[in-house]
Amino acid sequence: MTWHGKLLTGMALNKHNIKKKPGKYRKQLEQTAIAGDITEQKHTKKKSAKHCEQLEEMLKERTRQLREADENLKIEVDIRKKAEKKLKDYRKQIRSLTSQMSLIEENEKRRIAAELHDCIGQPLALSKIKIGFLNKLKHSDETGKIIKEILCLIEEAIKETRTLTFELSPPILYESGLVPAVKWLIDQFRYRHGLNIILIDDGQDKPFDNNMRFFLFQAIRELLVNIAKHAQASKATIKMAGKNSKLHITIEDDGIGFSGPAVNCTGYGLFNIRERMNHINGVFEIRSRPGKGTRAALLVPFKLDKKLYKKELP
Ligand SMILES: Nc1ncnc2c1ncn2[C@@H]1O[C@H](COP(=O)(O)OP(=O)(O)O)[C@@H](O)[C@H]1O
Ligand SMILES: [Mg+2]
Structure with a gap:
């Protein structure tokens, strides 16, 4: 230009x-x-x-757009909060149900144990006495032989009934307390599974009621069953000590251990212990490493929250 x-x-x-x-x-x-x-x-x-x-x-x-996104976010947060609350409620219900189931199971076991003792154990004991009388009467050698055989069979049945009664609900747990019952349990495991178990108890009183005694006994039994079933251990140690208003129970074995969170496995045993412990504000921990054994710890408050605990008693 x-x-x-x-x-x-x-x-x-x-x-x-x-x-x-x-x-x-x-x-x-x-x-x-x-x-x-x-x-x-x-x-x-x-x-x-x-x-x-x-x-x-x-x-x-x-x-x-931002306002719209904010609205959507608010709705999503609301939905999430509701879902979380529902989940929390369900977990609470599961805990309560697990707890109640354990108590119902315990009562049922106690009932069956009592029936076994009264309706089978007692008549068997009486039969043994009567056959003993019969044996004292005059009889042929042949009859004497049969009487001896019957006595042996009755003896066996009495022994089995007693073992079954104890396994269902050991009277020692209610008559003498948790520690004597655990000692009895240890003898059973030594006899049945050849498992060497050492008990280290602080010797102090463990002031729990029958339901709590039963739950702790059941938890210890489950952990020992796991050792017998899964651990291939040569030795296990149970420690029981009261500290800071809580009973500390630890169960350790020197077995093969496991990796990952066993509590999330399909098994019901550990799940049941954990849910019940959570329900009474107790603590349950299990730690393990392959080849390094397993250590389970239970922490139970001596004074249990009545709201959580007593209301569910039958
Ligand atoms: N002491 C232990 N040693 C090795 N593995 C164990 C031990 N305790 C538990 N486990 C592992 O944890 C899993 C879950 O145990 P549990 O919930 O009691 O269920 P279950 O005994 O019916 O399998 C077991 O299957 C096992 O693999
Ligand atoms: Mg188990």
């Missing part, structure tokens, strides 16, 4: 350029330049106003 052309459009003219042009055009040039400046300013203003409008529109749209 020529300088005249530029002049007409008012483009790219500065004072330096204008000063260089011939005198008769200077004024016209200056006026055109000012007019050009104004046009350009107007154009820029218009452009920036449009740009501003566009920005405002974009801002409005973005704000709307």
Whole structure:
């Protein structure tokens, strides 16, 4: 474009350029330049106003989107909170049910044990006495032989009934307490599974009621069954000590151990212990490493929360 052309459009003219042009055009040039400046300013203003409008529109749209996202988030948080509450309630229910199931199971076992003792154990004991009398009467050698055989069979049945009664619900647990019952349990495991178990007890009183005694006895039995069933251990140690208003029970073995969280396995044993312990505000921990044995710990408050505990007694 020529300088005249530029002049007409008012483009790219500065004072330096204008000063260089011939005198008769200077004024016209200056006026055109000012007019050009104004046009350009107007154009820029218009452009920036449009740009501003566009920005405002974009801002409005973005704000709307953010508001919508915020609303959706609020709804999602609400749904999540409700789901979490439901889950919490379900867990509470499971704990309570597990607890109640254990108590129902215990009562049922005690009932069957009592029936076994009264309805089978007693008549068997009486039969043994009567057959003993019969044996003292005059009889042939042949009869004597049969009487002896019957006596042996009755003896066996009495022994089995007693073992079954004890296994269902050891009277020693209710008559003498948790520690004597655990000692009896240890003898059973030594006799039946050849498991060498050492008990280290602090010798102090463990003031629990029958339900709690039964639960702890059942938990210790489950942990010992696990050792016999899974651990391939040569030795196990049970420690029982009262500390800071809590009973600490630890059961350790030197077996093969396991990896990962056993509590999440499909087995019911550890799950049952954990749920019940949670329900009474106790603690249950189990730690293990392959080849390094297993250590289970139970922490039970001596004073149990009545709201959690007593209300569910049958
Ligand atoms: N003392 C232990 N030694 C090795 N493995 C164990 C021991 N205790 C538990 N486990 C592992 O944890 C799992 C879960 O145990 P549990 O809940 O009692 O169920 P179950 O005994 O019916 O399998 C067991 O299957 C076993 O693999
Ligand atoms: Mg088990």
